[in-house]
């Protein structure tokens with residue numbers, strides 16, 4: 187195989203229909219950019235889940251009278267509940283938060299807002315904060331053990347609250363993957379079409395090549411490489427897009443929630459690694475599309 | 487060198503065969519005219535030798551290769567042993583004369599030094615020395631056909647097939663082309679030329695295979711065009 191020959195043919199091929207090449211590259215880039223966004227969403231979901239799985243608690247809120255009477259969980263109802271929880275193998279640890287402590291945390295959380303001034307310590311329940319040893323079955327076990335017990339008002343699983351956040355992230359993931367799919371179809375059709383046009387404009391060359399006994403490699407490789415180059419350039423553009431997007435708005439968007447530790451921030455390394463996957467994905471998909479097109483539509 | 491055994495070619499869209507039980511044997515180094523009126527099957531004959539198409543029945547051998555049974559991936563090897571020229575030259579209009587000839591070698595993987603050595607030689611052989619940098623449209627029809635012959639011959643094929651190579655040329659230019667084909671034939675290359683140009687066939691006095699409605703109606707060793715008609 188003569189590489190100078192192939193290089194020359196590919197370059198003339200790409201130059202010959204520049205508008206088509208540009209359209210092909212841009213569509214591929216957008217498609218891959220969306221794939222990258224989706225991958226980052228997945229990565230964030232995973233990271234968030236792992237942060238929360240060891241931090242999330244089940245809160246057992248105590249009734250008004252118990253909360254008011256017992257400030258350090260030394261009276262029978264509270265100690266009884268605490269002991270029950272601590273005896274469960276699914277529970278890692280139990281911590282008591284008194285009305286006063288709850289009030290202080292509340293003030294901290296809503297500092298400067300009018301709700302902070304309205305709240306009284308008496309209106310907040312004391313809670314038993316349960317860290318689970320078993321993340322899957324633990325919450326349900328606590329709920330069952332505490333249901334109908336004297337002194338228990340409600341059981342709140344924090345994961346029900348955080349679930350909404352996960353739903354949102356999963357939504358981002360689904361939307362970007364769907365858009366990526368639609369764009370990918372457009373990109374595939376464009377690549378396929380370009381290969382066909384390219385083969386048509388080069389039919390005289392291909393005719394001569396066949397006549398003088400060039401092998402399939404020589405007749406097809408320029409078209410394949412043309413497609414793969416498109417895929418790779420598209421992936422590079424997509425990567426540049428992702429990295430710029432990180433600095434231009436993802437950082438701002440996540441700044442608030444990330445600083446509170448609700449969502450881990452998306453690091454440059456994450457983006458670079460994701461971009462790294464896009465390269466082979468782009469090259470492979472473009473190459474396969476080109477190959478299939480040649481097989482199906484083009485006599486070379 | 488070339489052998490056809492009871493070769494029949496039926497095109498799907500046609501009711502009569504384009505070739506009908508054709509048996510012909512051509513030795514190495516022969517110069518053979520394939521004649522007959524338009525539609526008699528001459529181009530089909532050449533296309534089958536090149537494996538552009540496969541016969542409906544019968545077998546074809548070119549230089550020990552069983553052409554009809556050749557697996558697809560071996561076809562390039564067959565075609566590298568056969569040079570080919572046509573009435574319409576089929577040069578690449580955006581390449582120079584030299585690049586057109588070099589292209590035929592590049593695409594079968596010949597090295598740069600070989601190409602730079604061989605291309606000027608073959609251009610000299612066909613009488614186009616000094617015209618390597620011209621574009622095809624700057625040349626006369628006869629000169630363009632010489633480029634096509636140079637391209638067909640540059641890889642030193644065993645066989646040169648020519649399908650009405652003088653069909654677009656004036657008679658005296660045609661004579662020059664025939665002299666060139668004779669010269670190529672003298673290097674030991676088997677030449678098979680399809681034509682319906684009477685004067686050329688009559689003046690050359692070479693072997694004549696005549697087709698009519700796809701059948702061989704005459705095979706004469708030093709024939710002329712018109713006899714028996």
Ligand SMILES: Nc1ncnc2c1ncn2[C@@H]1O[C@H](COP(=O)(O)OP(=O)(O)O)[C@@H](O)[C@H]1O
Pocket residue numbers: 497498499500503504522523524525526527528529530531
């Ligand atoms: N690709 C084809 N499909 C169908 N019929 C064809 C095809 N090529 C040639 N033919 C028919 O086969 C016959 C022989 O054609 P051809 O070999 O081109 O003859 P020649 O070269 O002597 O003029 C003609 O009747 C022609 O119409």
Ligand SMILES: [Mg+2]
Pocket residue numbers: 528529530649
């Ligand atoms: Mg013909």
